[in-house]
Amino acid sequence: MLLLNPLFLTVIGLIVGIAYVWQCVTSPLQKLPGPKISLFTSWLLKYHEFRAQRTKYVHELHLRYGPVVRIAPNEASFATLEGIKEIYGSGGSGYNKTEFYNLFTVYGRRTMFSSLTKEEHASRKKILADRYANTNVMKSSSLDGIKERSQRFIERCSKSVGGSLDVFICLHDYAFDCITHHLFHPYGSDSLRHEMDEEVMKQVTFDDSLQNRLVQYYNPPLHKVMGNVLSIFAKPRLTPLADDLVISASGKTEPAQFTLLSRMQDKNYDMQQMEMAAECLDHMAAGIDTTGDALCFLMWQISQPVSFHIQRRLQAEILANPDVPFDKLPYLDAVVSEGLRCFPAIPMSLPRYVPAGGRTINGYFIPENTIVSCQAYSAHRINEVVFPEPELFNPDRWLERTGELDRKRLFFAFASGGRGCIGKHLALAEMKILLKDLYSRYTTLPDYTEMTPSDMEMADQLISSQPRGKKCFLRLEPLTEFKS
Numbered sequence: 481m482l483l484l485n486p487l488f489l490t491v492i493g494l495i496v497g498i499a500y501v502w503q504c505v506t507s508p509l510q511k512l513p514g515p516k517i518s519l520f521t522s523w524l525l526k527y528h529e530f531r532a533q534r535t536k537y538v539h540e541l542h543l544r545y546g547p548v549v550r551i552a553p554n555e556a557s558f559a560t561l562e563g564i565k566e567i568y569g570s571g572g573s574g575y576n577k578t579e580f581y582n583l584f585t586v587y588g589r590r591t592m593f594s595s596l597t598k599e600e601h602a603s604r605k606k607i608l609a610d611r612y613a614n615t616n617v618m619k620s621s622s623l624d625g626i627k628e629r630s631q632r633f634i635e636r637c638s639k640s641v642g643g644s645l646d647v648f649i650c651l652h653d654y655a656f657d658c659i660t661h662h663l664f665h666p667y668g669s670d671s672l673r674h675e676m677d678e679e680v681m682k683q684v685t686f687d688d689s690l691q692n693r694l695v696q697y698y699n700p701p702l703h704k705v706m707g708n709v710l711s712i713f714a715k716p717r718l719t720p721l722a723d724d725l726v727i728s729a730s731g732k733t734e735p736a737q738f739t740l741l742s743r744m745q746d747k748n749y750d751m752q753q754m755e756m757a758a759e760c761l762d763h764m765a766a767g768i769d770t771t772g773d774a775l776c777f778l779m780w781q782i783s784q785p786v787s788f789h790i791q792r793r794l795q796a797e798i799l800a801n802p803d804v805p806f807d808k809l810p811y812l813d814a815v816v817s818e819g820l821r822c823f824p825a826i827p828m829s830l831p832r833y834v835p836a837g838g839r840t841i842n843g844y845f846i847p848e849n850t851i852v853s854c855q856a857y858s859a860h861r862i863n864e865v866v867f868p869e870p871e872l873f874n875p876d877r878w879l880e881r882t883g884e885l886d887r888k889r890l891f892f893a894f895a896s897g898g899r900g901c902i903g904k905h906l907a908l909a910e911m912k913i914l915l916k917d918l919y920s921r922y923t924t925l926p927d928y929t930e931m932t933p934s935d936m937e938m939a940d941q942l943i944s945s946q947p948r949g950k951k952c953f954l955r956l957e958p959l960t961e962f963k964s
């Protein structure tokens with residue numbers, strides 16, 4: 481009866497409320513700069529997450545409050561070198577990942593990317609790392625596949641001359657064909673030439689499940705009970721065509737020696753077929769949107785009148801050095817670095833838990849189990865000594881000797897430490913080979929009859945970002961001076 485008494489309930493409510501407020505105002509995070517509301521609730525952060533604007537919101541907080549900012553009662557963001565080193569590099573692979581990465585389990589299994597603890601991660605990485613080492617990526621059997629796919633991209637370009645090309649689609653096709661080549665050649669995809677394969681890519685790339693998966697993260701029981709109703713309003717992630725591809729490919733025999741599949745099929749590692757399929761699906765998804773979007777943002781940028789001189793200089797370097805390998809062209813390297821600085825394909829916070837006992841970061845004591853992170857978007861912009869005029873697309877900054885080390889240290893597009901991007905060398909090879917092939921033959925210009933600049937605004941996905949309109953139309957004009 482007492483439980484139904486309104487007075488009793490009010491008193492209990494008040495006690496709980498006061499205890500909560502007390503806990504917030506005495507929390508060590510209270511000392512961090514940040515909006516007052518973030519001391520009491522994470523709702524504002526979640527609101528921006530659901531609107532696919534978390535990255536920009538966190539960045540605005542950094543601009544307002546500085547390189548260390550409290551973003552929720554139990555969460556802080558750092559845009560400092562010390563933060564990067566401590567969170568992602570201490571002890572080799574930094575702090576453990578949070579349950580956010582549960583959203584990336586595949587077929588009910590943890591992959592290397594979604595493993596939470598150092599131990600789990602290290603044992604899987606020991607198997608896989610070899611195939612992503614630069615020495616393996618640079619083998620001719622591996623590179624020839626990328627070069628062949630780049631030529632197929634050029635064929636699509638040549639067919640579009642006189643009209644325009646949606647490079648958003650074609651670049652994702654290219655990234656898809658390159659990653660499946662690296663995962664299971666000769667069983668990879670050919671989406672640049674075959675529509676059925678392109679459908680597989682589209683299923684992964686046009687996924688719109690951000691809101692659904694955020695509910696799953698923040699309230700798993702609600703997601704379980706309400707999953708079907710929820711999917712009417714917020715689509716779940718469904719990739720049946722991609723599932724068929726990886727499950728079938730991972731059962732095939734005698735993949736090429738440089739592939740990830742050949743490594744996983746090695747009897748010494750005793751991996752089950754579904755474990756291999758899960759790992760492949762994960763790497764496939766990781767390899768499509770990142771490389772595809774990074775190239776897309778970059779090509780859009782250098783097609784704008786404001787950056788046109790950059791495109792011309794890139795063409796001049798490539799044309800003057802036809803026999804120099806793609807990885808030995810300094811201006812191409814600078815353009816790619818600047819592209820990844822301004823438009824990092826994974827621009828947002830990579831959440832980690834502060835270990836037992838708490839840690840001091842940038843002079844602030846952060847208690848254990850607080851969620852801490854850095855985001856590339858802010859790390860690449862906040863320090864104007866290291867990156868002057870941060871909003872300016874300026875590849876020249878990467879050619880200057882002064883400040884070189886600081887720029888490299890704050891460059892966080894591939895994250896850093898033992899859990900940084902394993903596909904970095906592959907991604908860079910894919911990007912440079914394509915840009916070299918393309919800009920030795922064509923000039924690219926935006927086609928505003930098919931789209932508006934707002935289509936190229938950055939919109940958050942679950943961890944990566946994409947152009948909001950999911951399209952990018954460029955006109956390709958052949959370079960007359962090109963000699964084949």
Ligand code: HEM
Nearest residue numbers: 593763766767770771774825826830894895899901903907
């Ligand atoms: C421009 C292209 C790319 C960018 C900007 C990028 C960026 C990143 C970042 C920031 C992380 C850390 C994520 C985190 O801690 O939550 C990561 C991890 C990872 N990336 Fe990439 N990536 C790119 C291309 C690729 C490619 C082509 C692959 C191919 C397999 C790949 C596979 C992975 C994997 C497997 C991990 C997890 C590594 C681990 O947990 O040890 N990435 N990537």
